[in-house]
Amino acid sequence: MARFILVRFARAFLTIGVVVTFAFVVLRASGDPALALLSPETPAEAVEAFRKAWGLDAPLWVQYVKYLFAVVHGDLGQSMRDGRAAITVVGERIPVTLMLTAPALILNLMIGIPAGIYAALKRDSLGDRLVMMVAVVGFTVPSFVLGLLFILAFAVELPWFPSGGAGTWHHVVLPVITLGLGGAAVLARFSRSAMLEVLGQPYIRAASAKGVPWASVVTGHALPNAAIAVLTIVGFMVGNLIAGTVLVESVYSWPGLGSLLVVSVASRDLAVVQCILLVVAATMITTNLTIDLLYGMLDPRLRQLRSGRR
C-alpha cells in the first residue's frame, strides 16, 4: 500500500511537470506579453525595457530553466499587470471561487444522487421519465446559456436577484443554481445507470431470495456497489471545484479565479496564468489520488489487487 501511494505521488509530480512545461511553451508561443500589455503607442525603447525587465529577451530555454529553478524554490513569479506576487493574486481569488463551487457541489450531490437512485428504483415510471427529461435538458444546455436565461428571468423580468457581481448572498444564488443544475443532471444520469446496472446483478436477486427486506437490499447490497461507479464522477466534479467555473463566472461577472484566468490570458500575464494552471493541476491530481484511495475502501477486489501486487 505504501508503495502504491509512493508510485502515485511520483506520477503526480511528473504530471505537474508536464502541465508547467506545456503552459510555459504555449503561452510564449501564442503572443508577446509586451504587445498585449502595453498600448500600441508605446515607444520602441520602452517596449525593449519592458522585455528586459521581465527577462523576455533571453532565449526561450534560458527563460524555461530560470522559471523551473524559481518554481522549485517556491517562487511563481510576479504579475505583470499589478506587480504583486502571482501566488498572492491567485490565492486571493481561490476563496471567492469556492464560494460558488462549494455550495454548487453540495447542491449537485444532494439533488443528483437521490434523483438518480429514485429514477433507477422507479424505472420506467412517470417519475423516472420526468427526472431523466430534466436531466437531459440540464446537461445538454451549456452553463452560459442557462446563466443568461436565469439572468433574463430572475434578474431582468423578475428583479429578484442581481444580474452579476459579488457582495451579498443575493449575488451567490443564481450562479450557484446555474452550476448546480448542470452537475446534478450529470450525476443523476450517472447514478441512475450505475444503480440499474447493480440492481440487475444476480446478488441482488440472491439477497431478496434469502429474505432481506427490499429497503435493506437497496441500502445494504445495491448502494455500496453503485457507489463505486458514482465515485468516479464525483471525483471529477471535486477536481473541477477550482477551475470549472470560467464560463459561469464570466456570465455573472463573478470576481473569482475563472475571471482572473480570462483576463490574464488575454493580457499574456504569464506568471499568473501559469500559477493558475499549477493550482488547477494540483487540485485535480490530489482529488484523483484521494478517489483512488477511496476506491480501495469501497471495493475489496481492488484493495487486494493492490496489496497483492506490491
Next chain:
Amino acid sequence: MTHTLNRLKADAASLMREEQGPRREALLHIAGLCVAFDGVPTLRGINLTLARGESLGMVGESGCGKSVTWLAALGLLTQRAKVTGSVRLAGEELLHAPASRLDKVRGGQIAMIFQDPASALNPVHRVGDQIIESLRLHRGMDHRTAQAEARRLLDQVGIPDAARRLGAYPHEFSGGQNQRVMIAMALAGQPDILIADEPTTALDVTIQAQILELLRQIQRETGMALVLISHDLGVVSEICERVMVLYGGHIVEEVPADSLFDRPAHPYTKGLLAALPSLDGPRQRLLAIPGVVPNAAAFPPGCPFAPRCNRRIGRCHEWAIELASLDGDIRHRAACLHVTSERPAGEVVAA
C-alpha cells in the same frame, strides 16, 4: 447367517421406505401456476406437490420454465411478470402475499441457491457477514451467536479453516467454495425446502460431483426437501426420487427417478435420453431432437412438442394437454396423446 439377517433388514427398510413414500405430508402445493412476461406466456399452468423431505428434480431445455416456476412462487420476478395460480406452503397462499410475509418465507422456509455462485454473492461484503445477515433475519441471533453459528455452517459445508475464512470476500474463493458458501447461507435460515437452480452448471466437472454429494448429504442430515433444477438428466436421476420434465412451460412427464432411464413415456423425454452420449457400446452419431423450442410469442396450439415430435398425428394440435398416469402407476404420468390412448380400453382418454 449374518448375511441373511442383513438382507432381511435391508428388505424391511426398503419396504418401510416404500410405505412411507406416498404418505409423506404434503408441504408445498402449486396449482395452475402461470407466468406471462409483457403478455407473452412463459409458464402455462404448473401443478405440483412437494412433500416434506422429498427430493424432486426438474429438467428441461433453457426457457422451459423450470427456474421461473420457483422465482414466481417466491415472488422474485420483476413487475413485468404477471403471475396467476396458487402456491400454498403448509396451507398458506404465497402468491401476492405481503412483502413482509414473503421476506420471512424466503430463506426462512424456502431457500434458493443459484447457477453462478460467484455473482450471487455480494462482492463488497465479507462472506461471514452475508451468512450472519441470514442468521439475524431468520433466527434472530445476536452478532456473537451468529458469528459462532456462521462458523459452524462453513464447517458443515466443508470449507476448511472456517473461522478465518469468515472474514474473506467472495473473490477470494473458488467457484466451488462460493457455492458451498451459498449453501451455508441457505442452511442458515433452517428452511424446509431448498431450491437448487442449476447449482453445478458453472462449475468444473470434478467440483460438480462434490457439490451434488454435499447437497445430498445435507438433505439427509437436515431432512429438508430438495428441488434440483438441472438440464442434466444423469445428475437429477441420481440425486432425486422424482423427476419432472418440462417443455414450453408445461410439465410433460413426471416419473420416479428409477424409471426415468428404463421407461420414459413422453417423446420429449425419450429424445432427451437419446441425446445423451453413451459411454459403453459402439461409437455412434448422437441423436439430437430436431428443431428448436417454439418462440413463446408464437406458440403452437395443442401439444407444444408436436412440431418437433416424430410421432405427431393430426390430433396433437387440437389436444388440451394433460398429464395422465401410465399403467395405473400414479407416480408415473405423462402428457402425450399416445401414452393415454395406449392405456387399457375402458379408461377415458383425455380430450
